[in-house]
Amino acid sequence: MSFFDTHQMDMDKLNNDCQALRTALEALGAYQLEYSQLEIDMDSLLGRGGFGVVRRARFDGQIVAVKILRSDESSDIRVAKALVREMKIWSGLSHENILHLIGFHLSQTLDRAIIVCPLAPHGSLKEYVRREQPEDLSRLRLALDTLNGLVYLHGLTPPVVHGDVKAANALVNQELRAVLSDFGLAVAASEVPSGPPTSLGLVGTVRWWSPELFDDKPRSTASDVWAWATLLVEVMRECVPYPWIKDNISVIKAIMKGALPETKDRLLSLMNLWSVTRLCWETSQQKRATGIVVLKELVTLIKTLQSRSMSETMTSTTELTVATTSENIVYRDEVPQITSLGIFSFWTSGADKAYRHYERHMKNENRTDLEAAIAYQREELELRPPGHRERSGSLHQMALYIHARYETANNRADLDAAIAYL
Incomplete structure (x- = not known):
């Protein structure tokens, strides 16, 4: 195949991508915002990551948070597609434990992509428990909030897989309730790609991954449940999963050998959290409990405490x-x-x-x-x-x-x- 043939194929793919993008944007019209509607405080910095930055802004008379996605000329179309994919999922969600989507802005040249959502004054769940040191029952309530949101996602038709459940991806709102956020990896279960997530370059964080994700299996509601139990331990113990292992490569090896994110003895001594986490950390995806089963077990534990x-x-x-x-x-x-x-x-x-x-x-x-x-x-x-x-x-x-x-x-x-x- 000649250079010109390859170039033509690339151009055809780009045109197809742009057409698909325009079609998707039309369907999301109610959520599209003009850049002029946003008064972004460029001196504020609420968060930073590989995706870009989060800043404070004013929209329609209220203080909001804006997530400004990082892009360059070579990745504009990729970032735009990722944004639209996330908006397609997020715009269809409505639950008290799911962060509300206000809207988004995507410039015509695709070089500026912004997501707008309510400001969570207490920051991420991870930051909140470390800073405020809430009592154990309050921590459990916050973890329960996130599970509430996850059960809602999994109960949709088709189910929605969050794909990146961890304390850093949940926020604590004005009412001191936890809400799930960051739907960049979320996908309808019917659309989950058959390839392994490793093809995305180890997206998310491997310490929260279930064993099957290292074995060419797609993300699923079951892998979300595994990750949620890891979030629970994060919130209660204020440490990362596998805290005794320093590097991620060693973590991957440990997971593939059957290691769990936390030891049974520690979980038994910590308000008997083992009764909940054991349901979520079944190595077999088929034997792993569903979110609603875990929720009932957690409620029983909380009521007892x-x-x-x-x-x-x-x-x-x-x-x-x-x-x-x-x-x-x-x-x-x-x-x-x-x-x-x-x-x-x-x-x-x-x-x-x-x-x-x-x-x-x-x-x-x-x-x-x-x-x-x-x-x-x-x-x-x-x-x-x-x-x-x-x-x-x-x-x-x-x-x-x-x-x-x-x-x-x-x-x-x-x-x-x-x-x-x-």
Whole structure:
């Protein structure tokens, strides 16, 4: 084949690519934005990677995040195709644990590609747990959020494979909920290429890969489940998978020999996470649990831990109700809430803050006016969420505490009536 024949074939392919690109862009018209609509703060830098950079911007009166994809003259068409492929998947997603897509911009010359999405003020899940050091139940709730999103993807028709599940690819939003992001490798299961992912140049991160990905198998919902369990350990232990292995080549060798991302003993000692991860780390793709099965197991674990925590707290609180000082009193409000998938997640309401505020005042001030104390407590309790299933129990505990504190000091005849009123 002559040089001219080869050149003509390349030109024909380019023309076909451009035509396919134009057709795809027309279908995504509702998400296309003009560059003039974006006020990008070029001095801000929210993130950086092989894809390009993430910066802060203003769009339609709100602060957003913009992902500016890196390209050059030789890769413009490739970057444009990757952008459109990602937009095709992402634009069809709608779930509380999936990052919302606002839109994208692709210049006519294909040399500028930008993705626009809501700003996640707390950064990535990986950054958040390291910076804020949340309690274990809060970490589990965040991991549960990501699994919630993954189950949603896998439940679509056809299922959507995320392809790059890890803590760095989940964000923590304003409501302190985790959302899956970065759909650059996401693909409908019916369109997953038959070739191995290694043909893409080891895309993603090998430490999160399941064994079959090193054996010419395509990414799948099963490989997503393996990666999610690795994310769980990441969030709980704040370390990379296979932390005892330094280089990726050795990691690949270890995976192919059957090594797991974390040891069984450590997971058993860490809130029995082995009960969840063992389902996800089946070497056989066929034996590996589905996301919904793992989700049920995680919910069972969380409910067990939550019950234990609430039991310990109530025991401690009951002992303190007969004390004459509130110096060590602790009230917690981590409450199970039903999500759209009918499972439990955990959150801490403003009542925690109210209780701490109450304790501080009760400790530092010698209140002798019973009515003022009860009025103050009523005001603070109004911050509790309506319909709270534990409301009556908590009110009873607080009433007993007020009774114990003020009965000796005031011995008022109307004390019981006042507490009953509260």
